Amino acid sequence: MSSNVNTIRDLAEREYKWGFITDIEEERVPKGLNEDIIRLISGKKQEPEFMLQWRLKAYRHWASLEEAQAEPKWANVKFPPINYQGITYYSAPKRKPSLKSLDELDPEILRTYEKLGIPLAEQQLLAGVAVDAVFDSVSVATTFKEKLAEAGVIFCSFSEAVQKYPELVQKYLGSVVPYTDNFFATLNSAVFSDGSFVYVPKGVRCPMELSTYFRINAAETGQFERTLIVAEEGAYVSYLEGCTAPIRDENQLHAAVVELVALDNAQIKYSTVQNWYPGDKEGRGGIYNFVTKRGKCAGVNSKISWTQVETGSAITWKYPSCILQGDNSVGEFYSVALTNHYQQADTGTKMIHIGKNTRSTAVSKGISAGHGQNTYRGLVKIMKGSTGARNYTQCDSLLIGDKCGAHTFPYIEVRNSTARMEHEASTSKIGEDQLFYLRQRGLKAEDAVSMIVNGFCKRVFRELPMEFAVEAQKLLSVSLEGSVG
Amino acid sequence: MSLLEIKNLHVKVESHEILKGINLTVNSGELHSIMGPNGSGKSTLAQVLARRENYLVTAGEILYDGKDLLSLKPEEAAAEGIFMAFQYPVEIPGITNVYFLRSALNAVRKHRALEEMDAMDFLPMFREKMKLLEMDEKLMNRSVNEGFSGGEKKRNEILQMAVLEPKLAILDETDSGLDIDALKIVAKGVNALRSVERSMIVVTHYQRLLNYIVPDFVHVLVNGRIVRSGGPELALELEEKGYVDAERQALAV
Amino acid sequence: MITAAQQLESYLGSFSRLEKQAAWSGLSWWRKLREDAFARFTEVGFPTPHDEDWRFTNVSAIAQTPFQLAGKESGRVSPEDLERWRVPGAACQLVFVNGRFSSELSRTGKLPAGVTASSLAEQFTKDPKVLELHLGRYLDIRRDAFSALNTAFTADGAYVHIPKGVVAGDPIYLLFVSTGNNEPLMTHPRNLIVAEEESQASVVEDYVSLNAGAAFCNTVTELVAGDSSVIAHYMIEREDPQAFNVSTLRIQQGRSANVASHSVLLGGGLVRNNVHPVLAGEGAECLINGLFIGNGRQHLDNYMLVEHASPHCDSRQFYNGILDGRARGVFHGRIVVHKDAQKTDAKQTNRNLLLSDDAQIDTKPQLEIYADDVKCTHGATIGQIEENALFYLRSRGIDEVSARKILLLAFANECLDRMKQDSVRTYLEALMNRHLFQVANSVPVARTDRGEDQGRNWEELG
Secondary structure (H helix, E strand, O other): OOHHHHHHHHHHHOOOOOOOOOOOOEEEOOEOOOHHHHHHHHHHOOOOHHHHHHHHHHHHHHHHHHHOOOOOOOOOOOOOOOOHHHOEOOEEEOOOOOOOOHHHOOHHHHHHHHHOOOOOOHHHOOOOEEEEEEEOOEEEEEOOHHHHHHHOOEEEEHHHHHHHOHHHHHHHOOOOOOOOOOHHHHHHHHHOOEOEEEEEOOOOEOOOEEEEEEEOOOOOEOEOEEEEEEEOOOOEEEEEEEEEOOOOOOEEEEOOEEEEEEOOOOEEEEEEEEOOOOOOOOOOOEEEEEEEEEEEEOOOOOEEEEEEEEOOOOEEEEOOEEEEOOOOOEEEEEEEEEEOOOOEEEEEEEEEEOOOOOEEEEEEEEEEOOOOEEEEEEEEEEOOOOOOOEEEEEEEEEEEOOOOEEEEEEEEEEOEOOOEEEEEEEEEEEOHHHHHHHHHOOOOHHHHHHHHHHHHHHHHHOOOOHHHHHHHHHHHHHHOOOOOO | OEEEEEEEEEEEEOOEEEEEEEEEEEEOOOEEEEEOOOOOOHHHHHHHHOOOOOOEEEEEEEEEOOEEHHHOOHHHHHHOOEEEEOOOOOOEEEEEHHHHHHHHHHHHHHHOOOOOOOHHHHHHHHHHHHHHOOOOHHHHHOEEOOOOOHHHHHHHHHHHHHHHOOOEEEEEOOOOOOOHHHHHHHHHHHHHOOEOOEEEEEEEOOOHHHHOOOOOEEEEEEOOEEEEEEOOHHHHHHHHHHHHHHHHHHHHO | OOOHHHHHHHHHHHHHHHHHHOOOOOOHHHHHHHHHHHHHHHHHOOOOOOOHHHOOOOOHHHHHOOOEEOOOOOOOOOHHHHHHHOOOOOOEEEEEEOOEEEEEEEEOOOOOOOOEEEEHHHHHHHOHHHHHHHOOOOOOOOOOHHHHHHHHHOOOOEEEEEOOOOEOOOOEEEEEEEOOOOOOEEEOOEEEEEEOOOOEEEEEEEEEEOOOOOEEEEEEEEEEEOOOOEEEEEEEEEOOOOEEEEEEEEEEEOOOOEEEEEEEEOOOOEEEEEEEEEEOOOOOEEEEEEEEEEOOOOEEEEEEEEEEOOOOOEEEEEEEEEEOOOOEEEEEEEEEEOOOOOOEEEEEEEEEEEOOOOOEEEEEEEEEEOOOOEEEEEEEEEEOOOHHHHHHHHHOOOOHHHHHHHHHHHHHHHHHOOOOOHHHHHHHHHHHHHHHHHHHHHOOOOOOOOOEOOOOOHHHHO
């Protein structure tokens, strides 16, 4: 057989290198979900009454949805029914998470993050990036807090925000993704345990990149974190998230919610490199990544930009969206989604144009290899009052091998005839010829594959902050597998 | 010493024997043209020389610069100075022409233990070569072959050849689909690159290209065999009488 | 208005009369084709909007008008009448009056040796053998009733032949004049262009009206592009607003054949422009480039069917539409990639400018892919003249009408720039300059906000 095929196969043989398990004592609540569990979680976190009431409302709504079997079924993914009573909804390292300094952190956890390439000791960190580390259900460390505080930026765990800034949480929680939004968002609203909170006050440009590293460690647990970012008038913030999980045979549920609010002239840039455990070569195990992400451009000239590189998870179900309410607001979505082995991804965006002269861009690059199934699902909706709205959608699929699939479902709803819409789509295949062409010009087979894939993803990678872009490129070449037909 | 020596080459694709005993010797500085009808095995020969891997060599050998060519990978053959202008050049979205060629050139230079060329040295050379092929400078920063017309792709192939400066260039139907003006530009580019240190094999279906690129030798490939060899006049004769005649004559001899 | 029974009787009468007087009356192969075609037409009749291929275009006006087949002496045209339609730089100009060749009005200029450009009727009498090889061999009369109708009723047309290896640099120009008449006339010109291996040529078909009046021109061109030939075909439609024009260009491409089809639609009341290339030989390349500009109540329908039947073929479709008044445009871009057509690279782009609230465009990409290693892209845009750009030009001292014209010209030039034949392009640029001035002038200066639910067929964009 040709060595082109071998090169790709070699890449496949590389193990998921983030798959180790940290041995640490943990505290968890009993399996299953009922009102008592909700109260228990809320009680453990010493939450104010409004939070408990909100969780209970969400739980009751979810219970009615569950009874009506209203789990979303329209996505182009297949999985056996999830037993929601078989999941543990809260798990945390036993040591108390409120730490005065990093020295108090369990050294095992510290080592875990070091192994992941995220040293939490501030002197070792890349200058200009503040990190919030979320281990299972709780935030274990947040770096550079003092420096951020000087600028007036709040960056802390969600639990801490509930304690310290309840009025901000109460004002914005559920304002973009209401607890009734969808099955998984409702579940998250009832049981979410932690996450990150960011508040950038009026006129402040956040002095460094903010980032959260999510790690699922415990077995048979779900992870339900919630992130809320508020950028006041004229504020700017760039936020990154990364995710990993150990190798386990079972499927684990991750149902997160992210809400972004941008007021007048504010700008939020949200980048994700998602690398949850994808399952093994036969499709055993892996994370179900069912995530609701939405941003509201509430103010004039505001801008929200989503960039995602999705290489992990057994199933990805997420549609980072923008509600373009303020006049002249801008929404962007740049995505690379890679499915290999038996991974499935149904991802895309929703751009809802409400204000005048609002603009949106959606660029999606799907790569399918092995038996991977990759679906782009995008909605562009121009409301009646949205005069002069514009959208550009580009949707490209790259197939590696002949057992994978790529699917595209664009939905376009236009209620105002001054809209300008552009849509481009393509499907192509990395083939033996393409590799041969590059090798005939002197490039090694491995370099040829990575050149083709990186060229394909270039438009998205250039939206990522520099160090993430490098990381994303490496991740892609490691995650690749397939046979070239 | 001859640069390329093909001895009794037999090649199969799947279970079909495509080449049935090819013998061909190319000396430095010579330009050989291989002509033949569609499906005669011309492209297969070109691809085997460039070391494409989905062909099975069942017998024979190829010596290139005294070495066993058949043991080389495509990138090694490229580094050793073999260049093929593709009949169907491939697109590489997201990678600019200039970046691609510099990567290729540096890969080849690295193999030859030469220092990598930086952008400052590369660009002026690249521009110079583009002028030779009357190519729009805009194509420099466009993705490799993406959105190029058929004619632009073919010119881009010759541009790559000009940059990579091979010892043995194989042109696989570089003339097909070109209008007369584009054909003349391609021929001009090829002629400018002819030298005593560079051999070329020009594979073509039609004689027309050979009006502009005059070969030293012409070989007629029919049904996997070279049935006739001669000088440039042979191409004209073929144009008049067709390949069937050439084959019949060969069999009669 | 006529009933369906009257319609059929009228067509049957024309069919029998033509049989008696035509040049090909002795040729059994052609008679057979005609009869089959007529039988097919009587079987299916005119299409209706229920047919998917005619969803956006209603031809009942054609069906219900009692068109008479244009006879030999149906119109008087003097050479002076044609002066305004002479294209400088053409190698020759063949003139067809109401579908029939006029040798007095034609100019056979400086064709390269071996090249034939003549009348099809004449060729039928002179040497029908070469026609038998190609005529009616590519057009599918079962696909489209208008193709059947043309085959049944064709009386004449152009026959162009470029021998192997010949480069015909200057364009071969075919002018089809509709004279207008008291009674509505129909014509069914049939053109055959055969370009042999390695030949190179440009052919222009130009459809014009001399006087106002209802007329129905249903034309078919079969273009056979041999291996490695390089052929450009231009179609200009600028008939009277009362005219009906259905044209079908059926292209058959050999190995490495390179064909460009350029359409410029400015006139006609109801126009249907079918372009149907089949990339039958490996490595063939096809450019389908078009510009349609409508106003008043014009209906301009472009139906593209690109069939990839062999590996390594490229096709590029670019259609730009400008619609004003109550004009309606249609772009239907269908790409079919057959099972063996691996490494197909097909691209389709349709861009439209709507200049009024009542103008309308329906754009429908349709990809049918049966091979697994292909690259197909499609894109469609619908928009208005950019107010920012307009303001920018005006702030530099350009008056509003000129500024509009400049922006419209820029949009039109995207298409004209793809035309390689210098004399044709220059001619069309001048034509566009005049035409777009009128368009720019007619646009209301102030724009009002639009009502709701005018976003028609946006779903189709996906």
